[in-house]
Amino acid sequence: MSVSRPPSARVSVTAVQAALARQLGGRASPGRRLRRAALVVVLIVLYGLCWQLAQVDLVKLADGLPKLGHWLAQAWPPDVAELPLFAQRMGETMAMAALGTTAAALLALPMAVLASRNITPFPKLYYPARWLLNALRGIDSFVFALLFVAAVGLGPFAGVLGIALHTWGSAAKLFADHIENAGTGPLEAVRTTGAGRGTAIVYALLPDLLPVLLSTTLFWWEFNVRASTVLGVVGAGGIGLELKNSMDLLDFSRLFTIIALILVVVTLLDQLSGWLRKRLV
Incomplete structure (x- = not known):
């Protein structure tokens, strides 16, 4: 059926x-x-x-792995005799990241307004502003630090300047993207009351965008702490300087201590930054 x-x-x-x-x-x-x-x-x-x-050579890799194992064996036990010095250098690294990121964020906000198509007060400067940001983003903080070491001398100040310039371009570009994707209804409502463009941006647009802008700034601070650990290779101070010295001297136990300290600090900062971003968004 x-x-x-x-x-x-x-x-x-x-x-x-x-x-x-x-x-x-x-x-x-x-x-x-x-x-x-x-x-x-x-x-x-x-x-x-x-x-x-890329000149990939698996034979060289196979030959080099036993050497790497020998070096790892030499790295134990870690050398903690200079731990206070390492802590000071790590403090320099964190200071470079904090100052560079803060300066970049403060510079990025007005540049982001200029580079946002929907609110820029000078439309003719929209593309030049974007081109400038692309140039800053295209040059790594490592290269900027190398240039500033030649200009201002060895030390963390060159690292601060290198981080600030690269992060300025990167953060401003992200800020501008957030602004362009945001609704302009509150901005136009405030403008209809007779308020100027700057007043409307400050009191109508930025309060809604502030959490995501702060979250983006925290991300770049966290990123710059990791990136600035190697700036000492070019003489920009921080823990990277001790890292390079240990590698040059083949002092693997000292090198292991520095790497372990970097991993601990970066992990803690990742957790702190993630916790703060959750509170902001």
Whole structure:
């Protein structure tokens, strides 16, 4: 005894069968198979070229792993005799990140207003502002620090300037994106009362965006603490200076202590930054 299906069920089954037929037909299409084969060939060639340019050598890796194991064995036990010095250098690193990030955030806010298409007071400066931010973002803080070491001499101040310039471009770009994606209803409402553009931005737009802007600033502070640990390699002070000295002297127990200290501090800052961002958003 056959069970008759309602018309809606028959239509649904027919629609599903038609969709499956189209899918299978598409897969069997010679043109689609040819495009997929061409894409696979392009990817193979691209990654083969990258392999050559990166000079990947698995034989060297296999030969070097025993050396790495020997160095790790020499790193134990860690050398804690200079722990007060390491703590001071780590403090310099955190100070560089804090000052550089704060200066960058303060500079980024007015630049973000200028680089936001929906609220910029000078539309003709929109693209030049964006180009400047792209230039600052395109040069790493490591390179900036190297340049400022030549300008202001060795020490953490060069690191502060390097971090500030790179973070200025990166943070301002993110600020501008947040502003462009925000609704301008409150801003226009305040403008209708006769308030100026600057007053409307300060009292109508920024209060709504402040939590996400502060969260972005915290992210960059956390990132800069990690990034500034290597600025000492170019003479910009901080824990990176001791890290480089230990590597130059092949003092692996001292190097292990420095790396362990960096990991502990960065982990704690990650937790603190994450907790603060949750409270802001």
